Amino acid sequence: MKHARIRYQGEVHAVTVEADNAVRLADGRLLGEHEVEWLPPAAGTMFALGLNYADHAAELAFKAPTEPLAFIKSKGTYTGHNQVTWRPDNVAYMHYECELVAVIGKPARNVKREDALAYLAGYTVCNDYAIRDYLENYYRPNLRVKNRDATTPVGPWIVDAADVADPSQLKLRTWVNGELKQEGTTADMIFDIPYLIEYFSSFMTLQPGDMIATGTPEGLADVVPGDEVVVEVEGVGRLVNRIVSEAEFFANRARV
Template identity: 55%
Template structure:
């Protein structure tokens, strides 16, 4: 099953999505076409968002870093950085090195504290897609993401929906890609993560209690392509769906 969050007649609603992604069912049973919906980020208010940097060896090599870090590079993201499917992301006038980053996102379903990797996926509600744009000019020491890079308003498209974990039996076997104006600029597989989804949940839960609705953005594979205002960017992950975003002048 797929769950999405939309704005409808002045209300913020969680809805279910048909298998083909074409219809939405509201809580009262009303069915609406998905086309033309006002998609919101499928994020629970107050949820924590943890993000991974340099979690794919091929991307690390592309950027000139060692394939693996001694400890995971984890940073937090604020709620205002998220924008829903088919939304607009402002590209700063001086952001000439702004590029998309397709990422698998794990959504926590039950509290997790000090869980083992082999049990970690039992705590996952489902999965969604993020495009966690980076702006290279704003990096303070290139690979340590600061607020200007990763917490700007509406610079992390997420969605369109959350796919139940039961429908994604192996999160480490998903093809992923990014297209800019229909041209593929990024491709990879979640099989190439340095730390798997389960490993990340185990690592984070040893530090803090993960709560229902919390998000874990798991990193991005090889492929750096600088975008311009007016570009349409689509991030796709096998079994999850396609997330579209439009870059506009800030």
């Protein structure tokens, strides 16, 4: 089953998703994908992984890490399916990152690898945009690279964990304006989801709604205002986002 959060007629609803991405409200009404505003399906802390695919590390001329390289994304960075993201003025390179996201379903502390998947609510997708101009060190991205307002599309929904038979065997793809730009598989993760749950829960308690964004494979490219970027994880979801200029984004926000 797929679970989503949407806004309709000014109210936020927790919904189930049916055929053709239609959503079912609690009162039984069925609404089409483009009749609603899609919100991020989870709103906890996001723990994001850097260089978690060997091919991506090689693409950037880095050695594969021997321990997870993790950073935290603030809730203000999240945006939803079919929403917009902005490219700052006067930057040279902004790229997408298609990622499988594991969503925690119950408090997890000192979880063993063999039990880890039992702590998941399910899986979603994110596009972890980055501004390469601001990057000082790939091993520890600074805040301007990864923590800007509305620059991490998440969604469209959470797929129940039981409905994804093997999260380590899923294809990831990114299209820009309909052209396939990135393709990989979660089989190439350096640190898989059970390992990451064990790792994070060994020193902190993961809470329901927290997310682990598991990194991206090779195949990055620059994106500019006007581009439509679609990221997809096999069996989980297809997440659509459009790039606008900094001026357009903040002008529209001021009108809301």
